Amino acid sequence: MFFFRFKLLFTLLFLIVVFGCTDNKPVQNPLTPIPEAPGSGGGANRVMIGDNFFQPQNLNVSRGTTVQWDQRGFVQHTVTNGVVGQPKAGNEFDSGLLNPGQNFRFTFRQAGTVQYFCKIHGSMGMIGTITVR
Numbered sequence: 001m002f003f004f005r006f007k008l009l010f011t012l013l014f015l016i017v018v019f020g021c022t023d024n025k026p027v028q029n030p031l032t033p034i035p036e037a038p039g040s041g042g043g044a045n046r047v048m049i050g051d052n053f054f055q056p057q058n059l060n061v062s063r064g065t066t067v068q069w070d071q072r073g074f075v076q077h078t079v080t081n082g083v084v085g086q087p088k089a090g091n092e093f094d095s096g097l098l099n100p101g102q103n104f105r106f107t108f109r110q111a112g113t114v115q116y117f118c119k120i121h122g123s124m125g126m127i128g129t130i131t132v133r
């Protein structure tokens with residue numbers, strides 16, 4: 001038993017030394033801003049998709065900004081412009097079904113407030129807005 005524990009301790013120490021000193025490449029923060037088009041003014045341009053919400057729910061961007069939605073949920077979602085039940089919903093952008101890990105991008109060229117929702121969970125309040133200045 002003593003030797004077993006000793007071996008275990010040694011193994012752990014070995015692993016700590018080997019992996020603790022490995023020069024791991026920094027993992028890119030999944031929510032760092034994506035590169036923007038010139039002249040878009042900078043600022044946050046990413047929205048996280050969760051189950052069942054958009055975070056942030058309301059995002060302010062300047063004209064020409066490409067917004068990226070990152071699907072971090074466990075079930076499928078969509079990013080669809082408009083309001084739940086509105087006939088014109090999806091006429092500007094509609095991601096289609098996004099699986100976990102996928103993303104969707106749309107460039108906002110006109111000033112104004114754009115409402116969007118998830119086609120599956122919109123009626124449960126999974127909605128958001130992008131305000132373009």
Ligand SMILES: [Cu+2]
Pocket residue numbers: 052076077078118119120121122126
């Ligand atoms: Cu959804």
